[in-house]
Amino acid sequence: xxxxxxxxxxxxxxxxxxxxxxxxxxxxxxxxxxxxxxxxxxxxxxxxxxxxxxxxxxxxxxxxxxxxxxxxxxxxxxxxxxxxxxxxxxxxxxxxxxxxxxxxxxxxxxxxxxxxxxxxxxxxxxxxxxxxxxxxxxxxxxxxxxxxxxxxxxxxxxxxxxxxxxxxxxxxxxxxxxxxxxxxxxxxxxxxxxxx
Amino acid sequence: xxxxxxxxxxxxxxxxxxxxxxxxxxxxxxxxxxxxxxxxxxxxxxxxxxxxxxxxxxxxxxxxxxxxxxxxxxxxxxxxxxxxxxxxxxxxxxxxxxxxxxxxxxxxxxxxxxxxxxxxxxxxxxxxxxxxxxxxxxxxxxxxxxxxxxxxxxxxxxxxxxxxxxxxxxxxxxxxxxxxxxxxxxxxxxxxxxxxxxxxxxxxxxxxxxxxxxxxxxxxxxxxxxxxxxxxx
Numbered sequence: 001x002x003x004x005x006x007x008x009x010x011x012x013x014x015x016x017x018x019x020x021x022x023x024x025x026x027x028x029x030x031x032x033x034x035x036x037x038x039x040x041x042x043x044x045x046x047x048x049x050x051x052x053x054x055x056x057x058x059x060x061x062x063x064x065x066x067x068x069x070x071x072x073x074x075x076x077x078x079x080x081x082x083x084x085x086x087x088x089x090x091x092x093x094x095x096x097x098x099x100x101x102x103x104x105x106x107x108x109x110x111x112x113x114x115x116x117x118x119x120x121x122x123x124x125x126x127x128x129x130x131x132x133x134x135x136x137x138x139x140x141x142x143x144x145x146x147x148x149x150x151x152x153x154x155x156x157x158x159x160x161x162x163x164x165x166x167x168x169x170x171x172x173x174x175x176x177x178x179x180x181x182x183x184x185x186x187x188x189x190x191x192x193x194x195x196x
Numbered sequence: 197x198x199x200x201x202x203x204x205x206x207x208x209x210x211x212x213x214x215x216x217x218x219x220x221x222x223x224x225x226x227x228x229x230x231x232x233x234x235x236x237x238x239x240x241x242x243x244x245x246x247x248x249x250x251x252x253x254x255x256x257x258x259x260x261x262x263x264x265x266x267x268x269x270x271x272x273x274x275x276x277x278x279x280x281x282x283x284x285x286x287x288x289x290x291x292x293x294x295x296x297x298x299x300x301x302x303x304x305x306x307x308x309x310x311x312x313x314x315x316x317x318x319x320x321x322x323x324x325x326x327x328x329x330x331x332x333x334x335x336x337x338x339x340x341x342x343x344x345x346x347x348x349x350x351x352x353x354x355x356x357x358x359x360x361x362x363x364x365x366x367x368x369x370x371x372x373x374x375x376x377x378x379x380x381x382x383x384x385x386x387x388x389x390x391x392x393x394x395x396x397x398x399x400x401x402x403x404x405x406x407x408x409x410x411x412x413x414x415x416x417x418x419x420x421x422x423x424x425x426x427x428x429x
Contacts, residue, residue, distance in 0.1 A: 039255035129252030
């Protein structure tokens with residue numbers, strides 16, 4: 001959903017309102033919620049699943065779940081878009097991790113429909129995402145390889161094993177980049193204040 | 197592994213949200229986090245830290261059929277609000293998988309009926325005919341002595357016939373619980389608390405009997421409906 005920083009509290013309030021009305025089975029509010037968030041959420045799913053059919057299915061199931069569980073939104077005490085993103089991402093990751101129980105490779109040639117994408121790379125998105133949240137310093141503070149490992153895991157859903165294969169590094173090394181990257185990110189984001 | 201050691205909990209939550217936990221660890225952790233407030237809080241904190249980074253992904257409009265499919269799904273019975281997550285953890289749906297999907301739908305309908313009738317710790321049985329279509333629902337509070345039977349599909353019975361409800365105890369003879377109505381809710385009084393009265397009774401059945409019910413205390417007519425008892429506690 002992007003958008004400039006000034007409009008974000010307004011947008012969040014709007015989404016929270018739509019979720020509240022969705023919980024009361026207001027189909028128009030639900031339709032507007034879909035209209036405002038589906039492109040963003042679909043893009044999240046596409047990046048992780050890399051197949052449009054699976055991404056569509058996850059989006060569909062996620063919104064059906066939102067319809068059924070919008071009432072539990074308040075309890076989660078998250079930003080509305082964060083809550084919605086978590087629903088979509090969790091479904092994607094569940095599916096992806098289950099797939100890997102059978103196959104361990106992540107061969108770029110093998111990814112079917114979904115692009116060796118033309119869009120921004122995970123690294124670029126991590127940086128621009130941080131910039132939009134005014135927490136660029138936190139991402140800049142990561143070592144390049146920590147940044148890369150975290151970005152690939154986050155935007156493309158790579159597992160530790162896939163990261164190791166992709167970056168041509170031992171598993172243990174990659175794991176520690178991820179762990180340290182997350183630790184450092186946490187310390188910095190918490191110091192800055194996580195709210196956007 | 198003790199997931200409650202704060203550092204470990206936080207590390208696991210971070211990996212869960214980032215997505216790097218392997219399949220089994222992931223689903224195990226998700227279950228724990230749903231039940232444990234400490235883990236749940238750690239997960240939400242990590243979601244607030246990481247998920248906003250997803251906003252820099254260039255949006256892609258989904259194809260229109262996605263919305264069409266969502267709308268088609270919503271035209272099914274309205275959702276079971278909030279309660280559904282609690283029910284999901286009670287082995288209910290697992291049990292119902294055996295009883296079939298139609299039964300699950302029927303039970304969902306029961307759960308959506310007015311809150312007074314929504315069981316707390318309760319026993320529920322969906323009774324279906326040979327065509328597997330649910331026809332009656334029986335519910336009782338675990339500690340109560342009333343078993344309520346409600347028809348959820350039209351049931352026709354000739355005037356000189358009656359419907360009789362039976363408990364089918366494990367390895368024992370069917371025990372009559374009384375007559376029920378094909379149209380309205382009937383409340384049958386049990387001899388003990390429901391959990392005791394139906395303790396070793398895996399299923400209920402309804403037979404077609406002469407008006408006034410079986411005179412001998414033994415079922416004489418055909419079994420019209422039957423279904424397993426689900427114990428929600």
